[in-house]
Structure formats: structure tokens, C-alpha cells
Amino acid sequence: MTLSHAHSPHPVEGVEQNGFHSGTFDMLATSVLLLDERWYLRAINLAGESLFDASASRAVGESLEQLAQLDNDWRELLTQAQAEDCPVVRRGIVLLLRSGLQQAVDLTISPVAHDSGVYLLLELTTVDRLYAISEGENLWASQESLRQIIKGLAHEVKNPLGGIRGAAQLLSKELANQGLAEYTEIIMAEADRLRTLVDKMLGPREKLDLRATNIHQITEHVRQLIEAESQGEVDIARDYDPGLPEFLTDKDQLTQVLLNITRNAWQAVGPSGHITLRTRSRRQYTLGGHRHKLVCAIEIFDDGPGVPKDIMPQLFLPMVTGRANGTGLGLSIAQMIANRHGGLIQCHSEPGATVFTLLLPMET
Numbered sequence: 285m286t287l288s289h290a291h292s293p294h295p296v297e298g299v300e301q302n303g304f305h306s307g308t309f310d311m312l313a314t315s316v317l318l319l320d321e322r323w324y325l326r327a328i329n330l331a332g333e334s335l336f337d338a339s340a341s342r343a344v345g346e347s348l349e350q351l352a353q354l355d356n357d358w359r360e361l362l363t364q365a366q367a368e369d370c371p372v373v374r375r376g377i378v379l380l381l382r383s384g385l386q387q388a389v390d391l392t393i394s395p396v397a398h399d400s401g402v403y404l405l406l407e408l409t410t411v412d413r414l415y416a417i418s419e420g421e422n423l424w425a426s427q428e429s430l431r432q433i434i435k436g437l438a439h440e441v442k443n444p445l446g447g448i449r450g451a452a453q454l455l456s457k458e459l460a461n462q463g464l465a466e467y468t469e470i471i472m473a474e475a476d477r478l479r480t481l482v483d484k485m486l487g488p489r490e491k492l493d494l495r496a497t498n499i500h501q502i503t504e505h506v507r508q509l510i511e512a513e514s515q516g517e518v519d520i521a522r523d524y525d526p527g528l529p530e531f532l533t534d535k536d537q538l539t540q541v542l543l544n545i546t547r548n549a550w551q552a553v554g555p556s557g558h559i560t561l562r563t564r565s566r567r568q569y570t571l572g573g574h575r576h577k578l579v580c581a582i583e584i585f586d587d588g589p590g591v592p593k594d595i596m597p598q599l600f601l602p603m604v605t606g607r608a609n610g611t612g613l614g615l616s617i618a619q620m621i622a623n624r625h626g627g628l629i630q631c632h633s634e635p636g637a638t639v640f641t642l643l644l645p646m647e648t
């Protein structure tokens with residue numbers, strides 16, 4: 285197969301699936317697809333496989349319509365590029381994936397001349413991904429300053445608290461009227477409650493105990509715990525990538541992270557709702573200022589009412605809750621632990637579709 289740019293007399297080398305798949309195209313964070321004149325897939329790079337959740341070996345030979353639902357906008361752009369033989373660019377066009385998920389992408393379609401007609405080279409950059417990086421970086425920075433504030437505050441609160449508790453204890457022994465002991469007890473109990481609260485806000489004290497872990501051991505454990513906690517009321521579906529390699533994590537602390545998020549999902553959906561745990565790898569992803577070759581994404585989907593809009597901007601701050609009896613610590617602790625692993629938790633939520641994504645670097 286010889287290909288050349290419509291306007292260039294030079295053949296384009298290495299665009300066939302073999303060269304395409306193992307070559308430089310796989311290093312790209314942009315998804316690249318080559319379609320023939322009937323919009324059947326001739327080649328796809330790794331980022332494309334991950335976007336469409338399809339392997340090249342299966343997808344090549346399928347029509348684009350089998351990979352995603354094409355609406356009129358898409359058809360028009362593809363037809364236009366082919367008919368006018370000139371590149372077409374569209375920002376933020378929505379791609380409806382086979383899984384039912386919608387993904388906004390920036391799209392460039394370049395016509396490529398071929399013996400049998402005009403082929404199309406598609407470049408797709410997911411908009412959320414760019415957004416997620418900058419949003420993630422902001423989140424990361426704000427978490428760091430938050431940790432400093434909590435540390436300072438905890439110190440200021442805990443010192444006098446010790447004094448107050450000690451004084452109340454002494455006082456209770458000296459009381460002539462034991463009927464007043466009830467009050468010193470209240471002082472001590474409240475001092476203890478405050479201390480526990482501050483300790484919780486600080487997150488787990490234990491250093492990370494990093495060991496090579498299969499992430500699915502943790503997700504399975506969490507799934508069983510929540511199913512037991514809800515006494516079988518909630519059924520948690522799984523969509524795992526079995527090919528994920530083991531990587532270094534603190535199993536207990538990550539269990540806490542996923543438990544906090546999944547428990548929230550259960551509390552949000554109630555008995556008739558659906559929760560799905562999904563694992564995938566993502567390539568070339570920036571976390572905390574570091575670009576990682578491979579990142580593990582653990583997504584917790586639920587079809588509940590969504591995170592209340594008014595708390596969304598502060599969702600990961602301590603004491604932010606939308607529940608009457610919530611302490612608002614679950615997500616802030618989870619975020620803290622994720623950060624300690626060099627990772628991050630993000631949330632996208634709308635009524636009927638909430639997803640919390642835990643991203644962890646997988647340096648192997």
C-alpha cells in the first residue's frame with residue numbers, strides 16, 4: 285500500500301498498521317486513525333486503542349461506525365474532507381463511544397491520496413484530558429497548601445486541648461459536689477472528640493508500606509466489603525483490564541481510598557442504583573508535575589443523583605459534606621492518600637452519571 289498526502293507527491297512511509305503500531309505513532313498522546321475511502325479502519329495507534337477501548341488487531345478492518353456512533357456532524361466533516369480534499373479541523377466535537385460514554389475531542393481530518401481513493405488521517409485529542417491535566421495540577425497545588433494549613437491548625441488545636449482535658453480531669457477529682465462531675469465529663473469527652481477529629485483530618489500517620497500489588501485484589505476486596513456492608517442491597521459491576529501489571533502501593537491505605545469513594549457511591553445511589561468499578565491504563569499522563577509513561581486509572585461510576593453542585597468546587601476539602609450525618613472527611617482523606625502515592629483523585633459528576641477517577645503512577 286502506498287500512500288501520499290493529497291497535495292504532496294511524496295509517499296508517506298510507515299503508515300501501514302505494522303509500521304504504524306510499533307513506531308513513533310505509539311509515543312503520541314494524540315489518537316491517530318487511518319481510514320480508507322469507505323471509512324474502514326486501516327491503522328490505529330495506542331492512544332487510539334485506548335480512546336476507543338479496542339485493540340488494533342480487532343478494530344482494524346472494522347468501519348468507524350462500529351467503533352463509535354457517528355452523528356451528522358461527524359459524517360459531514362468526514363465527507364467534506366474527502367470531497368474537498370482539504371484538511372478539516374473541529375474543536376470540542378463530541379464522540380459517542382461504543383461504551384455509551386461521551387468524549388469531547390479536538391479533531392483534525394487530513395485527506396491522504398491512495399490508489400483506490402482518498403483515505404483519511406484522523407487526529408483526536410481528548411479535551412477532558414487536557415482539561416484534566418490543568419485541573420489536576422491545580423488540585424494538586426491546592427491540596428499541598430491545604431495539608432500545610434491542616435498541619436498548623438492541628439498543632440494549635442491539639443496542644444491546648446491536652447491542657448483543657450488534663451485540667452478537667454484534675455477538677456473532677458477535687459469536686460465537692462459529685463453532681464457536677466457530669467460537666468467535667470462533657471469537657472473531657474468533647475476534648476477527646478475534637479482530638480480524634482483533628483487526627484482524622486491529618487490522614488493516616490503510618491508511613492506508606494509500598495509493595496508490589498495487583499490492583500484488582502484491592503478493588504475486589506472493596507467490592508466485597510461494600511456488598512457485605514449493604515447486606516447485598518447493592519450489586520457492584522466490574523470492568524477490569526486484566527493486563528494491568530503489579531505496581532507499588534500501600535494496600536491498606538489504598539483500600540481505605542477506594543472504600544471511602546465506593547461507600548459514597550453506595551450512599552448516593554441507594555438500593556436501585558448501579559455502581560461499576562473499572563480499571564484501565566493510561567499512557568503519557570501528567571500527575572503532580574511529573575509526566576508518567578503509564579498510569580493506572582481506577583474509575584468508580586454510579587448512576588445516582590450526582591454530587592450537589594454547591595459543594596463540587598470544595599469536594600475534596602475536609603468537613604465538606606452534603607449528607608446530614610456526614611463528617612465530610614472521606615474524600616479529603618482519600619485525596620491525601622492518593623497524593624502520597626504520587627496520584628490524584630478527580631471527579632466528574634452530573635445527575636445520573638458520576639465518576640470518581642483515582643489515578644496512580646505505575647512505575648515498573
Ligand SMILES: Nc1ncnc2c1ncn2[C@@H]1O[C@H](COP(=O)(O)OP(=O)(O)OP(=O)(O)O)[C@@H](O)[C@H]1O
Nearest residue numbers: 548549552590591605606607610611612613614615
Ligand atoms: N458518588 C457520589 N454521588 C453524589 N454525591 C457524592 C458522591 N460522593 C460524594 N458525594 C458528596 O460529597 C460529600 C463529601 O463526601 P465525603 O466522603 O468527603 O464526606 P461524607 O460522605 O459526607 O462523610 P464521611 O466523612 O462519613 O465520608 C458527600 O457528603 C456527598 O454529598
Ligand SMILES: [Mg+2]
Nearest residue numbers: 544548614615
Ligand atoms: Mg463519605
